[in-house]
Amino acid sequence: MSSSDLLARGQTAVDALTGRLLRYVRRRGASREDAEDVIQEAYLRLLRYGAEHEIESEERLLATAAKNLALDSIRRRRARDRNAIEYAVIAATAQNWPTPDEEIYSQQRLDSLEDALALLPERCREIF
Numbered sequence: 001m002s003s004s005d006l007l008a009r010g011q012t013a014v015d016a017l018t019g020r021l022l023r024y025v026r027r028r029g030a031s032r033e034d035a036e037d038v039i040q041e042a043y044l045r046l047l048r049y050g051a052e053h054e055i056e057s058e059e060r061l062l063a064t065a066a067k068n069l070a071l072d073s074i075r076r077r078r079a080r081d082r083n084a085i086e087y088a089v090i091a092a093t094a095q096n097w098p099t100p101d102e103e104i105y106s107q108q109r110l111d112s113l114e115d116a117l118a119l120l121p122e123r124c125r126e127i128f
Helices: 003-027 032-052 058-095 100-119 122-127
Strands: none
Touching: 003 032, 003 058, 032 058
16 A cells, blocks of 8 residues: 555545544534634644653544533633623613713702702792
8 A cells, every 4th residue: 555545544534533523512512613623622632642641542532632622612602602791781781871971960960959959948948
């Protein structure tokens, strides 16, 4: 068997494994883009780990890394979504708050009203 045939068979095996891992990660709720990122990171981790340790089953280690990375990705996305919702609520609430200029104007009007009430006779102030 020539080296090009061997490379082609190896690439076919990697493509098949990558396809299975992508389907596995996508079933866990990851988007296509997130799944591809997870698989790429899993391969990188496999290479780094393999450089320093002996690996019994590369496929098993890769699947475990992909599963853990997928769970981390899903947790991060949920946290981002929660934060986005909280921010939207805060932003919507902040739109209903008066601006500093409006607060000053309201305080000035209130002060003017209190001054005007102070000029009224006591009986009128009590009624008002």
